[in-house]
Amino acid sequence: MSIRIGILGYGNLGRGVEAAIKQNDDMELVAVFTRRDPSTLKIATAGVPVRSQAELEAGCDDIDVLVICGGSATDLPVMTPKFAGKYNVIDSFDTHANIPTHFANVDKAAKDGGKIAIISAGWDPGMFSLNRVYADAVLPNGQAYTFWGKGVSQGHSDAIRRIKGVIDARQYTIPVEKALDAVRSGSNPALTTREKHTRECFVVVEDGADKAAIENEIKTMPNYFADYDTTVHFISAEEMKRDHSGLPHGGSVIYSGITSEGTTQVIEYSLKLDSNPEFTGSVLAACARAAYRMNTEGMKGAKTLLDIAPAYLSKRSADELRAHFL
């Protein structure tokens, strides 16, 4: 019997989860749920209905796990606790500073409802977190460095789009090769924000826009760009479509630790992703499997990937994993 999945929200991430479910033969997409009028939404999976979020609120007994694909700023803090009482739920909450509060809210709801809720799944937080924790547990006398990119940062791209005169923008975060090499050498360097990453922006502007002023506004934008070496390229709408329509991303967690005097051990975990939302969606799908199984065994409450034995994420049996993957 397949694990019956519902997706709530159909942006880039919702479509990524939809793509991931097609790669997993032990799960099936039951429905995509939306806050909009369902008749206005067309999804990629033939024969699967779009249903209203109101149905979820009323209660659906044909869903084993609900994957909530909303934004971390305003959607997930409300939606995940709300649905965690009724369904096993998965989210990708990624506002690192607010994770403890979100966890507490979701944990209460999930425990009250007897369900499992896996929060902050994806790659950072998510697979990168796992690697930070494993490395720190194995090599307590060491230091973790996280690098992102080369890849598209959607938040930074959006920030540029809000500038007057800008029609479209794509921002790439790029790790500095020299910093990567220093960390890989095991020298545990002290690195400033500027030394770790650069930012490269591709911008389409309105006819007659003041490019110099836009470039200056980008480069001096606090939090987003002021602390980085930033490059701005003005391109045409055609070039944007042709060269920058994907959402690639990736990065590395590099950990260097000492096990005795002069003995350095370096661990590196890297992702090179053609599609950030499809990879994130794939992590969420594996978490949906784990949530279903853990709940079936009687577990409940909020969890993160740090609380999940890896075997729960795999569709393979424990025997098969021991015989062929260990």
Next chain:
Amino acid sequence: MSIRIGILGYGNLGRGVEAAIKQNDDMELVAVFTRRDPSTLKIATAGVPVRSQAELEAGCDDIDVLVICGGSATDLPVMTPKFAGKYNVIDSFDTHANIPTHFANVDKAAKDGGKIAIISAGWDPGMFSLNRVYADAVLPNGQAYTFWGKGVSQGHSDAIRRIKGVIDARQYTIPVEKALDAVRSGSNPALTTREKHTRECFVVVEDGADKAAIENEIKTMPNYFADYDTTVHFISAEEMKRDHSGLPHGGSVIYSGITSEGTTQVIEYSLKLDSNPEFTGSVLAACARAAYRMNTEGMKGAKTLLDIAPAYLSKRSADELRAHFL
């Protein structure tokens, strides 16, 4: 209160575990146990006694976890089931083909005794296994490639030492750069044994030994060298001591998977280890912590790293992990 650790066996791995315990302030080494006469063994930690294995067999109530540092061929298949009934135990059993049998034997003993036994810990099996399983769970439509090296293979070094006329030998396993690049590109190449790794041997021979015959015997040795491109260097005992006294190792698990047509996602986990036994010992120490905690919570039976929620391996609290590592 510290977790009280006993080490059984004091070869390279036992010393690696001893070094790891010094890096972990929540555990203490209670004793090293040996099959030999304890008075003949001197260990690196001041004030810690060497005791006889016979004491372990009789029963020691001052040990929370016993880390068994024996060989996989003949020691561990006997020792781990024997002590799993009395103590929480950890081993690094690494004969991949025999893991299911070893697991079953240890599981029975540990369940009967109400203890936790973590088998096959280390980096392969161990951290590499985790990465194969996580990647396969997240990207089911993909393929894992494991590369080892550059590093010293102790089994292959031993095989050379058994040749007549050879005084000492060190064998380095080296991954082929071209194969690594092909796998990293996401092309999922079919690779033969010879295409993945080369073997480089440094050999000290007796005066007047027939070097050509020894080189030929190495290069044609079945299972060990015949399927590889092998290079042999004859060096002096002084050069061996000066240039080849460490036990560095490492390697990579590279996994490439598809999430939709034409969308490739590549995951790479790499280790660059100055000391193979100290890193393996560090994984075993983290597993000792997990075994102790899991048993304190009432769990019992045999486990592998695939069955352990990552948070159990860390000395940090769940709150701290969520706030600072997620």
